[in-house]
Amino acid sequence: MSGFRYQVGIVGRGLTARRRLAYAVRALLQSPILVLEGRALLGRSRIKRPTSIRFMNDLCNATLGRGLDVGNRVVATLRKKATKRFDSTMTLDGGSRLSAEFISPLVAELRATGFAKIPQFVQRELAETLRERIEALEGIEPGGATYSSMEDWMNRGSMPRLNVNRAGLLAVTELSAVDLTPLSIVARQMLGAAPDLLGPHSWITRPLPDMTEVQKEDSAMAYHCDSDFFGFMKVFLLLTEVQQENGPFTFLSGSHRGKRHVQGRVTDATLRVEPRELCFGTGSPGDVVLAMTTGWHKATPPTAGHRTMVQWLFSNGLFGSATQ
Numbered sequence: 001m002s003g004f005r006y007q008v009g010i011v012g013r014g015l016t017a018r019r020r021l022a023y024a025v026r027a028l029l030q031s032p033i034l035v036l037e038g039r040a041l042l043g044r045s046r047i048k049r050p051t052s053i054r055f056m057n058d059l060c061n062a063t064l065g066r067g068l069d070v071g072n073r074v075v076a077t078l079r080k081k082a083t084k085r086f087d088s089t090m091t092l093d094g095g096s097r098l099s100a101e102f103i104s105p106l107v108a109e110l111r112a113t114g115f116a117k118i119p120q121f122v123q124r125e126l127a128e129t130l131r132e133r134i135e136a137l138e139g140i141e142p143g144g145a146t147y148s149s150m151e152d153w154m155n156r157g158s159m160p161r162l163n164v165n166r167a168g169l170l171a172v173t174e175l176s177a178v179d180l181t182p183l184s185i186v187a188r189q190m191l192g193a194a195p196d197l198l199g200p201h202s203w204i205t206r207p208l209p210d211m212t213e214v215q216k217e218d219s220a221m222a223y224h225c226d227s228d229f230f231g232f233m234k235v236f237l238l239l240t241e242v243q244q245e246n247g248p249f250t251f252l253s254g255s256h257r258g259k260r261h262v263q264g265r266v267t268d269a270t271l272r273v274e275p276r277e278l279c280f281g282t283g284s285p286g287d288v289v290l291a292m293t294t295g296w297h298k299a300t301p302p303t304a305g306h307r308t309m310v311q312w313l314f315s316n317g318l319f320g321s322a323t324q
């Protein structure tokens, strides 16, 4: 894959053949967890053992990501019945968001680049209401400091990211007005299986002068690849105007298909990405960004304003991350 120069750039971060072998051995030793967490694997319950995610990371590191792709196909086969049930309840409806004309181009774009946008998936008015409600909620910085609202964080906070309190978020009744059905059909096509829905989560990002590499890493503003589940797709709903200066979600086009690893986060210089290879989650309140975040991605460090988003995740089974 000649376009993936950045793979050369990351050699030397420790993923030598010997390190990969060590990850493979540890993954093998942990593999009984697949049976112990069989119900989660099939999407019938949440995981009970938090070490599941370590197994996923080890597998991903050992196989440069390919193990997740193979695992996804195996899980899809095991979940055939659930997928049949899902397919029988979803009827494509010509001319609407549930039509093949809406779904197919999105799936094609996601397969090719790992990234797609849907303008005005949610009406602007609803997005603005959601923003108002969410920015008034309590939140927590990656370091653990808590704030009563976005305004409080803006005045006293020390990090560029605030995670909105989940209990508060679940009480935002307007969120249930967001119909995710068309996105679940896209996810079904991308994952090859009936999707499980996780979320919502929400966070706010803002500029911080002289941000350190550690602050960037802790705030998802350094490149990384996710390995939450064998197969998954993330959905981001923009609630603010997001232009380049507001720190859009950034995705390295096509990197969901390439070799990758999950060992930590890397700087822009280490990854050696050309600007033309990047897709940006810019847009307006109500726009949706879809991304296969097994590929390289981050939030661009913002220089102006702030960005508020809601995220959902569609997974193939529930083995892996303990995320709600």
Ligand SMILES: O=C(O)CCC(=O)C(=O)O
Pocket (backbone or CB within 6 Å): 220, 226, 234, 248, 249, 250, 293, 297, 298, 299, 300
């Ligand atoms: O906030 C962002 O744009 C990045 C989010 C991210 O890295 C993730 O959801 O894995």
